[in-house]
Amino acid sequence: MSPPSKLPxxxxxxxxxxxxxxxxxxxxxxxxxxxxLAAAAGCKPEAVVEELRRRNFKELTGADLKDLLARLEKxxxxxxxxxxxxxxxxxxxxxxxGYGLDLSRxxxxxxxxxxxxxxxxxxxxxxxxxxIRVLQMEKEHGVDLAHATPYYDPELVPEPxxxxxxxxxxxxxHPPCTKVCPxxxxxxxxxxxxxxxxxWCIGCRCCTAACPYGAxxxxxxxxxxxxxxxxxxxxxxxxxxxxxxxxEKCTFCIQRSRAGRYPACVEICPVGARKFGNLLDPKSEIxxxxxxxxxxxxxxxxxxxxxxxxxxAT
Amino acid sequence: xxxxxxxxxxxxxxALGLAGPPPSAASEPARPGPQVPAHSAATADAPAGPLDxxxxxxxxxxxxFPCSQCHDRAVDAKPKQLAFHDEIQASLHHGPPSRWCLxxxxxxxRDFLHLINGELVPFTESYRVCGQCHGxxxxxxxxxxxxxxxxxxxxxxxxFLCVNCHNPHNPRFKALKPLPPPVPPxxxxxxxxxxxxxxxxxx
Amino acid sequence: xxxxxxxxxxxxxxxxxxxxxxxxxxLLLGMMAVGLVGYAKxxxxxxxxxxxxxxxxxxxxxxxxxxxxGVAAAAVLLVVPAYxxxxxxxxxxxxxxELLAISALTMCLTFILVDMGRPDRLTHIIPGLxxxxxxxxxLSWDALVLNAYLVVNLSVAVHILYRAYRGESYAKWFxxxxxxxxxxxxxxxxxxxxxxxxxxxxxxxxxASILAPRFLASAFCSGPAVMIILFQILRKTTGLExxxxxxxxxxxxxxxxxxxxxxxxxxxxxxxxxSRTEHLLYTEYLWSGIGDKKALVPYAWFSLAASVxxxxxxxxxRTRRNWTTLNLGAVLIFAGVYIExxxxxxxxxxxxxxxxxxxxxxxxxxxxxxAIGVFGLGGLVFTVxxxxxxxxxxxxxxxxxxxxxxxxxxxxxx
Numbered sequence: 001m002s003p004p005s006k007l008p009x010x011x012x013x014x015x016x017x018x019x020x021x022x023x024x025x026x027x028x029x030x031x032x033x034x035x036x037l038a039a040a041a042g043c044k045p046e047a048v049v050e051e052l053r054r055r056n057f058k059e060l061t062g063a064d065l066k067d068l069l070a071r072l073e074k075x076x077x078x079x080x081x082x083x084x085x086x087x088x089x090x091x092x093x094x095x096x097x098g099y100g101l102d103l104s105r106x107x108x109x110x111x112x113x114x115x116x117x118x119x120x121x122x123x124x125x126x127x128x129x130x131x132i133r134v135l136q137m138e139k140e141h142g143v144d145l146a147h148a149t150p151y152y153d154p155e156l157v158p159e160p161x162x163x164x165x166x167x168x169x170x171x172x173x174h175p176p177c178t179k180v181c182p183x184x185x186x187x188x189x190x191x192x193x194x195x196x197x198x199x200w201c202i203g204c205r206c207c208t209a210a211c212p213y214g215a216x217x218x219x220x221x222x223x224x225x226x227x228x229x230x231x232x233x234x235x236x237x238x239x240x241x242x243x244x245x246x247x248e249k250c251t252f253c254i255q256r257s258r259a260g261r262y263p264a265c266v267e268i269c270p271v272g273a274r275k276f277g278n279l280l281d282p283k284s285e286i287x288x289x290x291x292x293x294x295x296x297x298x299x300x301x302x303x304x305x306x307x308x309x310x311x312x313a314t
Numbered sequence: 315x316x317x318x319x320x321x322x323x324x325x326x327x328x329a330l331g332l333a334g335p336p337p338s339a340a341s342e343p344a345r346p347g348p349q350v351p352a353h354s355a356a357t358a359d360a361p362a363g364p365l366d367x368x369x370x371x372x373x374x375x376x377x378x379f380p381c382s383q384c385h386d387r388a389v390d391a392k393p394k395q396l397a398f399h400d401e402i403q404a405s406l407h408h409g410p411p412s413r414w415c416l417x418x419x420x421x422x423x424r425d426f427l428h429l430i431n432g433e434l435v436p437f438t439e440s441y442r443v444c445g446q447c448h449g450x451x452x453x454x455x456x457x458x459x460x461x462x463x464x465x466x467x468x469x470x471x472x473x474f475l476c477v478n479c480h481n482p483h484n485p486r487f488k489a490l491k492p493l494p495p496p497v498p499p500x501x502x503x504x505x506x507x508x509x510x511x512x513x514x515x516x517x
Numbered sequence: 518x519x520x521x522x523x524x525x526x527x528x529x530x531x532x533x534x535x536x537x538x539x540x541x542x543x544l545l546l547g548m549m550a551v552g553l554v555g556y557a558k559x560x561x562x563x564x565x566x567x568x569x570x571x572x573x574x575x576x577x578x579x580x581x582x583x584x585x586x587g588v589a590a591a592a593v594l595l596v597v598p599a600y601x602x603x604x605x606x607x608x609x610x611x612x613x614x615e616l617l618a619i620s621a622l623t624m625c626l627t628f629i630l631v632d633m634g635r636p637d638r639l640t641h642i643i644p645g646l647x648x649x650x651x652x653x654x655x656l657s658w659d660a661l662v663l664n665a666y667l668v669v670n671l672s673v674a675v676h677i678l679y680r681a682y683r684g685e686s687y688a689k690w691f692x693x694x695x696x697x698x699x700x701x702x703x704x705x706x707x708x709x710x711x712x713x714x715x716x717x718x719x720x721x722x723x724x725a726s727i728l729a730p731r732f733l734a735s736a737f738c739s740g741p742a743v744m745i746i747l748f749q750i751l752r753k754t755t756g757l758e759x760x761x762x763x764x765x766x767x768x769x770x771x772x773x774x775x776x777x778x779x780x781x782x783x784x785x786x787x788x789x790x791x792s793r794t795e796h797l798l799y800t801e802y803l804w805s806g807i808g809d810k811k812a813l814v815p816y817a818w819f820s821l822a823a824s825v826x827x828x829x830x831x832x833x834x835r836t837r838r839n840w841t842t843l844n845l846g847a848v849l850i851f852a853g854v855y856i857e858x859x860x861x862x863x864x865x866x867x868x869x870x871x872x873x874x875x876x877x878x879x880x881x882x883x884x885x886x887x888a889i890g891v892f893g894l895g896g897l898v899f900t901v902x903x904x905x906x907x908x909x910x911x912x913x914x915x916x917x918x919x920x921x922x923x924x925x926x927x928x929x930x931x
Contacts, residue, residue, distance in 0.1 A: 051637060051638070056641075056647075092468075107489070107490060108492055109490045109492050109493065110492050110493035110494075110495075113493065113496075125497075126502065127503075127565065127570070127571075128496065128497040130496050133496065133872065145872055146798060146869070147873075148872065148873050149874075150496055150872070150874070151495045151496070151498060152492070153494070153495045154492070155491065156489035156490065156492075157489060157491075158489065167872060176718060176719060179654065179716075180654050180655065180716070180717070181650055181654055182642050182649060182650055182654045182656035182657040182660065183638075183641040183642050183647055183648055183650060183657075184650045200638070200648075201634070201635065201638075202635045202641050202642065203564075203633050203634015203635040203638075204633055204656060205574045205575065206713075208571065208574040209717060209720065209867070210716075210717045211871065212718065212719035212871050213872070214571070214870060214871040217571050218571055218574065219634070220502070220503075220563055220569075220570070221562055221563035221564075221565035222563060243635075244563045244634070245563060245564065245634030246634060246635065257467070260466040260467060260468045260469050261466055261467065262464060262465065262466070262467050262471075267464045269462065270462075270479070271479070271487065272460065272463075272474070272479070275458065276467055277467050277468075278467070281468075283457075285463075285467075288454075288457040288459050289459050292454070302718045313454060313459060313460060498876075499570035499571065499572045499573075499876045500876065502565070502570055503565050503568070504562075504565065
């Protein structure tokens with residue numbers, strides 16, 4: 001099958017394409033998308049070209065992926081004025097991540113919240129996006145959301161009579177969010193992380209409605225990320241800068257954990273309340289937690305089977 | 315001129331220093347601490363001994379170690395009021411009121427701590443001293459359930475010693491000032507103020 | 518060509534009319550202009566121009582969408598008695614119901630479009646071009662059934678009207694099965710929309726089996742209310758013959774639907790208040806508020822009162838047949854169901870949110886503008902369709918050379 005001729009809207013001349021990627025399906029997609037975009041994209045040629053080239057991340061292979069990452073690196077480096085890398089490391093074999101949070105230790109200092117924001121390039125304002133939300137609860141009521149608040153602001157923490165429960169994406173084994181996404185923009189990876197393809201998400205917020213843990217955050221406007229604060233070491237499915245109108249959430253610092261490093265929240269916690277490791281390794285910290293301590297999961301009655309475990313070490 | 319910075323304050327600052335975002339700590343290898351002798355990998359049931367994974371160095375006051383530069387002989391072991399290190403003695407609050415320096419610090423060899431049976435323990439293995447009374451915490455700490463680690467979850471990691479977080483002379487954690495609460499949803503919008511131009515990014 | 522003639526003729530029909538008609542069209546165009554201005558700001562800034570936030574992530578737009586799916590489904594109400602009970606006056610006005618469904622569906626799809634964070638990525642949901650998540654995503658099902666229902670209604674209405682325009686009768690082999698198919702499809706679109714909410718375990722207010730039946734019951738109340746008022750307008754302004762019995766029958770069926778709706782509401786309230794689990798919080802927020810957060814309470818009680826009064830009006834034959842009370846009832850039932858679907862369903866489902874926070878949502882001026890624009894669009898679509906269809910039905914809009922209306926009229930032979 002001969003490849004179709006040049007599309008008139010391309011700003012650059014098309015590259016020679018030995019892999020035959022310009023299949024009929026892509027041609028149709030390009031044609032239909034052009035029509036859709038003529039009205040919608042505000043007629044910026046670069047934006048139109050980008051949308052035309054888009055495919056669901058799971059369908060990208062080899063050379064396509066490399067090209068895409070190179071284009072993104074170039075784009076982000078120009079935008080932020082520093083050398084940005086965009087990786088797409090896959091899951092390590094034999095790894096299924098587990099996370100432990102020690103409720104007997106957390107003092108509600110919120111250093112995890114801000115370490116995460118710095119590591120993962122969230123929008124700082126309009127909206128302020130924080131993947132971790134720490135709830136202050138009352139010891140009298142236990143884990144009771146009707147008597148919880150994330151807006152506590154005393155001089156010192158912990159406040160007497162209260163305890164603290166940080167919440168973030170629970171990386172469920174049966175995620176309600178991936179079930180409802182209409183375009184397969186979010187899915188669960190083999191190492192347990194539930195990821196989002198920010199360039200495929202249509203911003204319908206079904207997943208945000210379906211998540212029982214309030215983990216998903218939406219870019220209600222163009223994210224405000226100061227270049228000086230931008231973390232240039234990024235992952236396509238993790239902490240690369242997001243566009244307006246898409247959903248994002250905790251990815252267990254996929255850019256770190258897939259390189260063998262602890263997530264930023266684990267490393268910053270001053271009281272050692274956060275534990276992370278490979279559930280398939282019997283010697284890992286998280287397995288030791290599950291063997292020795294009283295472990296529970298949040299909203300267990302919903303049978304989401306999170307890979308995020310709360311426990312009491314004492 | 316000997317540094318007069320109280321050890322208490324420095325240990326507290328060391329603990330607080332962990333609370334700030336340490337990207338440098340995460341991206342560079344941890345500072346090499348004092349040599350830790352290699353042993354077989356510790357398990358929860360193995361007899362107490364030094365661990366073979368890099369630990370953070372003990373938070374000494376600048377210039378205070380080795381102690382033998384001042385202390386060259388054993389003294390009368392009876393508890394008394396100190397002239398030097400008196401600020402530590404004043405803040406000493408670790409268990410019963412009868413707690414006294416030489417309960418942990420060795421009398422004749424001040425560069426070491428000692429276990430209850432008299433065995434000498436270097437400062438880099440101070441966790442063995444703590445583990446005598448706090449055995450459950452020690453067992454949890456050895457497998458990473460208690461305490462803090464940074465580095466690689468599947469490789470080289472730095473354990474924090476007990477004393478890196480808990481001041482041994484006054485171990486109870488002090489309360490911290492929390493970082494700011496999140497912006498509530500009604501304040502997330504532009505609320506009348508003109509939004510920044512969407513074309514440019516802040517330099 | 519025949520179709521070009523038809524379109525030119527239709528354009529002439531739409532462009533001609535009295536002063537009231539022209540004022541009406543001007544109003545609709547004005548509403549659309551307002552909507553475009555609002556949407557331009559929203560498109561530029563992002564959905565931050567609304568008052569939706571992570572805590573209440575679906576609100577005004579989705580509430581309107583849900584209500585209008587009900588209106589579209591209710592077109593079916595006219596088909597069922599017409600074909601099941603073989604009642605002659607109804608058949609003549611089935612087409613008008615389908616035209617209402619088309620307009621409502623246009624509004625539904627537009628409300629979804631304005632609610633999306635990335636409308637430029639709409640193609641991602643289309644099979645072949647994108648990657649729709651069948652069968653697990655209810656929203657991808659909704660996209661399918663809504664568009665299919667739109668196609669069904671469009672094809673049947675256009676076919677019947679075009680044939681009538683040419684003085685020919687419609688093809689029974691095509692129309693009858695497709696119209697009968699549209700009955701379960703109408704039930705389907707509203708059930709799928711209900712399932713969209715129903716399936717979310719994260720939102721206990723929605724995660725109730727009663728949701729799908731309640732949706733259907735309230736749908737059958739809202740759509741026909743529009744038809745009742747519309748029929749009266751058309752009778753006066755165009756001389757289109759619609760018998761009183763047709764209108765009264767519609768009202769009577771609505772009474773039964775509203776009874777069922779109120780019964781299901783009662784069943785829900787019993788379960789929540791008697792069992793008194795944690796899930797009572799959402800119902801409490803709606804009907805009595807939590808602490809000082811009471812924004813929805815007046816709307817909840819007004820909606821209930823309006824629904825009960827309308828039910829009684831439609832139930833009692835004397836008030837049903839009195840044109841004043843009938844129209845009052847239609848307005849009340851429309852308002853009652855509108856509030857029930859928007860403020861009574863979408864907002865309490867998300868308040869308190871999944872972490873117990875109460876964010877009291879109110880639409881921004883921007884959201885009002887966009888919604889007004891969408892209703893203007895729907896109104897304009899409906900007006901254009903009606904302005905073309907009614908003259909065809911009356912026989913005054915015919916293809917050149919077509920036989921005069923009479924025994925050969927499409928609306929006589931079946």
